[in-house]
Amino acid sequence: MRYLLAGLSASLIGIAHAAPIEDIRVPGIVYDADVQTPDEYLGHGLGDKPVRHDQLVGYLSGLAETSDRIKVETIGYTHERRPILFFTVTSPENHERLDEIKQRHLASLESGEEPKGDQPSIIWINYGVHGAESAGMDASIPTLYHFAAAQGDEVERQLDESVILIVAILNPDGHSRRADHVETFSSVVPVTDPAHAQHQLWVEARTNHYWFDLNRQWLLLTQPEAKAWTTKWQEWKPQVSGDFHEMGSQSTFYFHPGEPKRKNPLIPDEARDLTKNIADRHREFLDSEARLYFTEQGFDNFYIGKGSTYPQANGGLGILFEVGAARGGAIESPSGERSYADNIRTHFRTTLTTIQGTLDQQEEIAAYQRNFFQSALKEAEDDQTKAYVFTTNGDRTRRTRFLELLKSHDIKVHRLAEDIEIGGKTYAAALSFVVPMDQMQYRMVRGVFDRVTDFEENIFYDVSGWTLPLAYDVDYAPLKSRVARGEDAGRFNPDLLGAEVTEIEKPTASRPSEASYGYVFEWTDRNAAKALYRLLSEDVLVRVALEPFEVRGEEGLMNFEAGAVFVPMARQEVSKRTIHRMMQAIAQDEGVEIHAVTSGAGDVATASLGGGSFRPVEEPSVLLLFDDGLSRYDAGEVWHLLDFEMRMPVTLRRKDQLGGLDWSRYTHLVMVGGGNVALSDAATERVKQWVREEGGTVVALRQSAHWAQDTFLDAGKREKPADEQDADHQKKLRFNYAEMDVRDAEHVIGGAIVATDLDTTHPLGFGYGDRMLPALRNTTAVLDWPKGNPYAVVSAYPKEDVLLSGYVSEKRRGELADTPAVIAQPLGRGNIVLIADNPVFRGTFLGTNKLFLNAIFFADLMDAPSGDYAVEE
Known part of the structure; x- marks a missing residue:
């Protein structure tokens, strides 16, 4: 069936380096002729030219519409409003009971018991987190085409025994910049010279709209793309995740398990063994074609915010794939000419070896994941730290952001049931929360809260320190089963656990009444700056306190700290009614508590609102x-x-x-x-x-x-004294060459x-x-x-x-x-x-x-x- 004919005549650009679908298909497999091929839809072979995002959406969505093996949903949108597509690939029979499969899978992780009856493997595939890494995106095309069209017992068995979850693509905005760049500098005769402008693209297309590296976002979740796919990942908790990338053109092909010593201690050693067994399938394919590759070198598994490491800290296996890039279609490299089309084929075939390697260890991997969460509960029982308490005091916006972060990682949070004091800091029940260690996500709790300063090896592919309460400037403290004298920690009491936080509401504040003298709000909330700019951009006169002060309002006497924002009614060109409407809107939209002021001073000798300790603020440009x-x-x-x-x-x-x-x-x-x-x-x-x-x-x-x-x-610059410079000059150092990296x-x-x-x-x-x-x-x-x-x-x-x-x-x-x-x-x-x-x-x-x-x-x-x-x- 032809669901759409979007392809035009084949491009004249780079045809010599394109791969018709016949060259990419798996040899020996019969493909359904009624399923439209990528070539027919695009009008050219894969690798000939970039496949635009709209073409990816059109072709892949069309496969899902016509195949009973594939379903698609939009799980989010980028900053530039491009959809992020999520595909579920499995047998028609499994599609009929998909919710049951998911719930049985999650229930087995919670209980630790093997589910009764047949339970498919849950496999996740990431395509295209870096927009410049073209093969990692376009490999989604032959993969989904394969599972829509391939016939035979082997394919039917794979579909019956697995649920394959595919994000295609993770970074549509970066991908679109890459496609535009390559087309802009394309030529009739392919240019393989690495110096050619067509090949000179990195951060501009690697990143998303705001130039964020989305492969660092699995833990941080500040970008909409990462929020979308991480939410879906936690919804399923896949057993194996494949993460497909490109690296420098001078390199060959890489696949995990990665450097043995550079592994986050939260990841069990067994994960590495199971990943190495899956890697045997990659080796078989690569060896059969005498391809160059390497593994267990150069890439680590330490920072848990990457697409191949995040799964490992959440009970799954994560596998990184990197192929030497050919961003402009074909490029010269030290190991010969590298082809974009061949890279697509390599990623497609190692997607299949990932699936087969998982199914070869289906029972062992399922048992490992169940044990991961059960052993986490056992480790939590033995851990002297039983919980963390935290607060952001008056900053409701920052508190909401931190709670949303924890919830996205499936970390359970409770309200603090009563006030406690630790190390001279009071944690008020109304403003504080508790994260218990006794939960399935014990290891992720540690990944978020632990302060780690000792390492087996000091070489890091990414940052070495990610203690998120410190990043958020959250006041927090451990609650322990026993507290040594002088230790800055609290004693854990189960009674401190209040109600579990299940819904996180957007922070809002009560609307202020109409002020006769002016309005004041504190500078403590994260959104106070947003509120201030909103006022300045509407030509409202604003003054900022340089000292603490006391004023009187309808609520009585109120005390404010330095930095508080005062909006006087005097000398405004904007009407009082307009200012009042703005203040009500800011309280509602930004969650900033705004107070109506009735007098320019309080009852004690503090800064007066009309004095020199208040300064006007101008709109920044x-x-x-x-x-x-x-x-x-x-x-x-x-x-x-x-x-x-x-x-x-x-x-x-x-x-x-x-x-x-x-x-x-x-x-x-x-x-x-x-x-x-x-x-x-x-x-x-x-x-x-x-x-x-x-x-x-x-x-x-x-x-x-x-x-x-x-x-x-x-x-x-400070200069060393002459005698120290002479001493340094006289020092003679000699090290073994093998020690250079360390x-x-x-x-x-x-x-x-x-x-x-x-x-x-x-x-x-x-x-x-x-x-x-x-x-x-x-x-x-x-x-x-x-x-x-x-x-x-x-x-x-x-x-x-x-x-x-x-x-x-x-x-x-x-x-x-x-x-x-x-x-x-x-x-x-x-x-x-x-x-x-x-x-x-x-x-x-x-x-x-x-x-x-x-x-x-x-x-x-x-x-x-x-x-x-x-x-x-």
Whole structure:
């Protein structure tokens, strides 16, 4: 049956490197001629040219419409509103009882008992998490075509014995950028030269709309794509997951189980053994065609937020596949010409070997998964930590985000039944929650809450520290069965477990009554910045408190901290009625508690609303630089925070294209980290003028902070004394060549969580409840102490106990200790803000997010000291 004829005539571009479906099909298998082939639909063979997302949706959805073996559903949409398709592939008989199969599977994991009767294997396939990795997306086409059209006992058996769950594709936005790029630089004669523009594509297509690497999102869930597929994954809890990628063109083909020593300790050793047995099937296929490959080298299983490692921390087996890329269709490589079409075929065939390898161990894998969760319960019973208690106090938005994160990972959370105090911190029952360890997701609870600083090996493919309560700046503490003297932990009591949290409601606040004098809201909630910008963008006059104050309202006397936002009724050009409607809408939409004020002062001598301790705030206009040496990832994280979360417009501009800008339009210039962050001489001089004479603010992160300190604040680098330089020169070092990888990695900070001491009285510290602020550190360079302004260091790394979670060598800890983390200094009419780390890392560090937002809104509130101060020796 022909469900749609969308194909046109075959493309003239790259036909020599296309693969007709006859070359991709499995030899010896008979295919139903009534099922439309990809060639017929597309009008060309696979690998000839990129398959656009709309073509993928059209062809694959058509297969599902006409085949009784395939069902499709849309599980989410990207930022650019493209659908994420989820396919269920199994026998028609299994489709009829699919809900029963799922429930029996989940029930067996909870009970630990083998289900009675036939129970299919649950297999998950990820295609296309990185948009630039073309074969990992287009392999979904021959896979679904195969299961729609292949005939014979072997295929029928596979369909009967398995439920195959396929996400195609995971990253439609990046995929679409890749297809456009390849077509833009395509030519009649295929160009295999790696220097050809068609092959030069990486971050632009690898990432999603906001330039996030979605293969780091399985744990973090800040992006809609990851939320969609992780929710579905937890709904099924598959036994085996295949994750298909591309790597550098110079490489051959890789498949898990990965480096033996680089495995997260939460993953049982048995998972590796079962994965190696599945790998035997991959080897058989690859050996039969004399293909080059490698395994157990180069890729790890440590960070549990990747597509091949997340399943392993959740009871399944995760298998990573990487093939040398041929992004433009065909490319020269050290091992010969590499073909896009051949890569598609390789991923298709190893999809089939994954399925067959799973079925060859069907009973053993099912038993392993049941035991995974049962052994987790046993480990929880033996663990002295019985639960974690946490609170975000007044920040309801951050609390909701953290609860949603835990729920997405199927982690059970209870309300705290009564107030408790741990280490001088009170956890109020009305604002606090408890995560018990005694649950099936015990290992995921540990993955989220554990602070890990000791590692068998210090080489990491990704960041080494992911303690999410620290990232969210959540106050939390362990509750233990026994508490040693002096230990900062609480005693666990089952009575502390209140009702389980099953529904998480969007935070809303009560609508304020109409104010006669003005409105006030605290700066503590994450959405306070969103509320402030909403007001400023509507030309409402706003003032911000520099000190704590007391006022009177309809609720009586009210106390507020520095950073609170005051909207006076006086001197507004916007009508009182309009302002009142806006305040009611903000309370409802953003969940920010807004208070109506009836008087300009309270009963005690604190700052008055009309006094000098309140300053007006102007609407920020942000210019964000990217590319030309600046990290696209870092820039995307800033863009996502301001645009998507805070609903603030951001002007994006390439760093090497600053000529001709109207600088008067902008209040803030944001420069992120990267490998080459310096501006051109002409641009540097223009920015200096903009800051000093026109009042602009530079906010510089990571490497840009070091460049900005030297450029704008004339810091200069500290030099070693001559005698130390001579001593270093005289040292002669010699190591074995085989030790290079480990020694080179020893002092690399690949991503760890460190402590900073934050001045909460500084405008950049407004809205924080305490001075200890965790930050993500993934650079080794440190800022110099500023000269002449002892108030400029907003936060600093402590002298001791700087490492909270992850790996940092003793040498790097010593270098980092007692150095500035954030410097904010007036310069002429403007300001320079230097942040040593990335405060918006992967959209997850909600704690340091606020510090960055404070730099956007409150930098102009800083005053320079009246006199010059000598730096203390």
